[in-house]
Amino acid sequence: MNFSDLASQPHRRLNPLTGEWVLVSPHRTQRPWQGQVEEIAPETTASYDPSCYLCPGNARAGGVENPLYAGTFAFDNDFAALKPDTPPRKIEEQGLLVAHSESGRCRVVCFSPQHDLTLSRMSVGALRRVVDTWVEEFSILASDPHIHSVQIFENRGAMMGCSNPHPHGQIWANETLPNELEKELTAFRDYRKVHGTTLLRDYLEVELAKQERLVASNDHFVALVPFWAVWPFEILLISRRCVSAIDQLHDQERTALAEILQQTTIRYDNLFRTSFPYTMGFHQRPTDGGDYPEFHLHAHFYPPLLRSATIRKFMVGYEMLAMPQRDITAETAAQWLRNVPAQHYRDSGPPASGT
Numbered sequence: 001m002n003f004s005d006l007a008s009q010p011h012r013r014l015n016p017l018t019g020e021w022v023l024v025s026p027h028r029t030q031r032p033w034q035g036q037v038e039e040i041a042p043e044t045t046a047s048y049d050p051s052c053y054l055c056p057g058n059a060r061a062g063g064v065e066n067p068l069y070a071g072t073f074a075f076d077n078d079f080a081a082l083k084p085d086t087p088p089r090k091i092e093e094q095g096l097l098v099a100h101s102e103s104g105r106c107r108v109v110c111f112s113p114q115h116d117l118t119l120s121r122m123s124v125g126a127l128r129r130v131v132d133t134w135v136e137e138f139s140i141l142a143s144d145p146h147i148h149s150v151q152i153f154e155n156r157g158a159m160m161g162c163s164n165p166h167p168h169g170q171i172w173a174n175e176t177l178p179n180e181l182e183k184e185l186t187a188f189r190d191y192r193k194v195h196g197t198t199l200l201r202d203y204l205e206v207e208l209a210k211q212e213r214l215v216a217s218n219d220h221f222v223a224l225v226p227f228w229a230v231w232p233f234e235i236l237l238i239s240r241r242c243v244s245a246i247d248q249l250h251d252q253e254r255t256a257l258a259e260i261l262q263q264t265t266i267r268y269d270n271l272f273r274t275s276f277p278y279t280m281g282f283h284q285r286p287t288d289g290g291d292y293p294e295f296h297l298h299a300h301f302y303p304p305l306l307r308s309a310t311i312r313k314f315m316v317g318y319e320m321l322a323m324p325q326r327d328i329t330a331e332t333a334a335q336w337l338r339n340v341p342a343q344h345y346r347d348s349g350p351p352a353s354g355t
């Protein structure tokens with residue numbers, strides 16, 4: 001098989017971060033669709049919602065009142081999935097009934113006081129404050145001796161199960177390493193043992209040479225559709241310098257991260273002229289105090305939309321029972337994302353006629 005076959009022939013691609021394969025069926029993109037079309041919720045346009053539990057000055061569950069914050073605001077999740085004071089316990093029966101207690105902390109981070117904003121419509125200055133807040137939260141959680149991994153993420157849009165349009169994300173910090181981090185860490189370690197370099201540094205070099213999967217880039221970050229993408233418009237955001245977590249980013253890199261977050265999310269919104277749903281999050285070194293030279297900071301964006309604002313990809317059938325599958329190739333997806341305007345559609349007037 002050679003690279004020119006990838007646009008037309010069924011094939012599988014390997015994800016070197018997880019060791020898992022994805023089936024790609026590019027010949028299938030013309031298949032008709034008569035299935036479910038999602039309702040889109042109308043876009044929020046009020047900058048303050050008196051019933052929102054994240055807006056400044058409003059009361060949350062349990063009655064705590066949010067401060068009149070002006071930038072970002074972080075607090076302990078009132079319905080935390082993990083608790084710091086969980087007593088250590090273990091069940092291990094015949095290797096078949098195995099359960100371990102898990103302690104940790106859950107935080108909620110409001111990105112802006114303005115209820116109707118999204119990351120895609122925030123200024124670089126405001127996004128930089130979000131980056132700084134993530135760094136601050138990461139550093140505090142990382143210094144807790146009981147916390148060994150910190151997962152920063154955002155669920156955006158009702159389609160992804162997000163409970164509230166107010167711009168916000170979450171941080172879950174665990175005593176152990178979650179599955180995805182564990183898989184990546186093993187892959188990074190194995191790669192470094194064999195090649196002496198970091199897997200993502202080498203992968204970035206390959207992609208910068210080939211160009212065809214790049215979406216956006218600046219002096220410090222590159223956003224691309226990875227060769228092994230599962231979700232139609234999945235993006236991998238990689239730091240050019242190999243740092244193991246956001247606390248190692250210097251001033252210019254933090255601003256560059258804010259800029260590329262803006263660029264990536266604007267391109268997503270512009271693709272189908274809708275507030276594009278996704279789950280995104282950073283993968284960073286474990287926070288057990290160890291040194292992780294093999295770990296290379298990156299973020300994943302997993303958006304569910306497939307071919308319009310209302311048609312989504314379902315991970316069902318073959319995907320649940322066998323392996324993930326996609327129709328449009330990573331190269332086509334990257335090309336579509338590269339070709340949309342770099343300015344947000346809601347800030348750039350009506351579309352030209354005929355588009």
Ligand code: H2U
Pocket residue numbers: 053059060061062076077078079080108155161162163164170
């Ligand atoms: P999601 O929209 O991504 O689900 O995040 C909202 C989080 O906010 C959710 O985890 C928390 C929920 O537990 N929350 C509070 O901490 N306080 C509240 O008053 C309501 C929701």
Ligand code: ZN
Pocket residue numbers: 048049052053054055056114115166
């Ligand atoms: Zn709000």
